[in-house]
Amino acid sequence: MCSHGLQTTVERVPTSRFASLTTLRVGGSPREIIRCTSADELAATVERLDREGRELLVVGGGSNLVVAEGDLDLTAVIAGNEGVWLNDATLRIGAGTVWDDVVAFAVDHGLGGIEALSGIPGSAGATPVQNVGAYGSEISDVLTRVRLWNRQTLADEWVPAESLELGYRSSNLKFTGRAVVLELEIELEKTDLSIPLRHLGGERVPLADARASVLETRRAKGMVLDEADHDTWSAGSFFTNPIVPAEIADAIGEKSMPRFPQPDGRVKLSAAWLIEHAGFPRGxxxxxxAARLSTKHTLALTNRGSATADDIAELARSVRGGVEKRYGVALEPEPVWVGLSL
Ligand SMILES: Cc1cc2nc3c(=O)[nH]c(=O)nc-3n(C[C@H](O)[C@H](O)[C@H](O)COP(=O)(O)OP(=O)(O)OC[C@H]3O[C@@H](n4cnc5c(N)ncnc54)[C@H](O)[C@@H]3O)c2cc1C
Known part of the structure; x- marks a missing residue:
């Protein structure tokens, strides 16, 4: 058993703007920012604010948020409870732990299963919220159970991963705010070799090499946070890949368009391909x-330094509108919008 970062405090952080709490670096001022550094305090803070009828937003790394400008009538509750506890091949993780630190910890301890999720920004607690995934791997592959503060029943309870209805970039926590992830548990495999890596043609390589290769591939696409690189001032992929009935995919009739057949007969399309071919190149x-598509990755909307939430929303609307006009497919945004909408 090993652990790190155990603390139990609630801090009132001097109020600043969401621009400093999010990776898109846009967004106005919450009424208050409260950072909770233990799971119990996180649950108690959310319980108290709910009882007082105050609007709140749980924030991890702010890497999947588009927040409106101006004065916002809500309290930002930062999940800051960090810690990783190892028991055989099972990791119990505090929600506020930086996700990529968890991946590095697993790789260092010869535990496989999450190496393809290297470099995804944000907190461990947010990984089940949209069932984070990359390179053919998803958190649902290894997630066994989650400790939730249920805001409806006021229960602090461990629930099985299946109860979260994890799907493609979705769960019943996303867009609902019905519960707060306090801790999670993942089951890994003691191994020297990675899972088959999609970007390496299904090859299995030593865990550390797998992590290095994923990070290198992601960096080339601006998908690893780098303060100096505006291509990474984003919320990651801004639109999910649309899953449409086969007739709609057929009607598009473009031979070069990637199609990924789904078990239910529908077809997943590539949002990046649709955006590019609808006339929106990188950059x-x-x-x-002020707001541009990343120069490295069509799917990321980026802040070049002075963009506001409205600039990002306007760019998102024009890309979505252009794709819908050209192909009849409505793209759905992947991040969570707060105080504004598409
Ligand atoms: C450069 C870049 C690359 C990215 N690459 C990927 C990728 O490859 N794959 C992928 O899936 N995503 C990717 N993302 C999106 C993002 O990193 C993930 O969605 C991440 O899990 C968000 O974590 P966060 O802590 O930053 O969440 P936040 O942005 O802080 O919050 C997102 C949502 O989750 C809720 N939330 C946060 N913490 C909790 C909690 N403890 N309990 C309940 N709700 C909570 C928030 O209220 C909000 O609704 C990328 C983003 C960026 C900026």
Missing amino acids: YPGEGA
């Missing part, structure tokens, strides 16, 4: 714009 709309 759109060009030098000098």
Whole structure:
């Protein structure tokens, strides 16, 4: 058994803007920011704010949020409870732990199963919220159970992963705020070799090499946070890959379009392909714009330094509108919108 970062405090953080709490670096001022550094305090803080009828937003790393500008009538509750406890091949993880630190810890301890999820920004507690995934791997592959503060029943309880209805970038926690993830438990495999890696043609390689290769591939796409690189001032992939009935995919009629058949007969399309072919190349709309598509990855909307939430929303609307006009497919945004909508 090993652990780190055990603390139990609630801190009132000097109020600043969401721009400093999110990776898109946009968003106005919450009424208050409260950082909780233990699971119990996180549950108690959310319980108290709910009892007082105050709007709140649980925030991890702020890497999947688009928050409106101005004065916002809500309290930001930061999940800051960090800790990783190892028992055989099972990890229990505090919600506020940086997710990529968990991956590094697992790789260092010869535990496989999450190496393809290297470099995903944000907190461990948010990983079940949208069932984070990359390179053919998802947190649902290893997640066994989650400790939730249920805001409806006021229960602090461990629930099985299946109860979260984890799907493609979705769960019954996303967009509902019905519960707060306090801790999670993942079951890994003692192994020297990675899972088969999609970007290496299904090859299995030593765990550390797998992590290095995933990080390198992600960096080339601006998908690893780097303060100096505006291509990473984003919320990651801004739109999910649309899953449409086969007739709609057929009607598009473009032979070069990637199609990924789903078990239910529908077809998953590539949002990046649709965006590019609808006339929105990387870097759109060009030098000098406050909000642009990443110059490395069509699917990321980025802040070039002075963008506001409205600039991001306007760019998202024009990309979505263009794809819908050209292909009749409505793209769905992946991040959580707070105080504004598409
Ligand atoms: C450069 C970049 C690359 C990315 N790459 C990927 C990728 O490859 N795959 C992928 O799936 N995602 C990716 N993302 C999106 C993002 O990193 C993930 O969705 C991540 O899990 C969000 O974690 P967070 O702590 O930053 O959540 P936040 O942005 O802080 O919050 C997101 C949502 O989760 C809720 N939430 C946060 N913590 C909790 C909690 N403890 N309990 C309940 N609800 C909570 C919030 O209220 C909000 O609704 C990327 C983002 C960026 C910026």
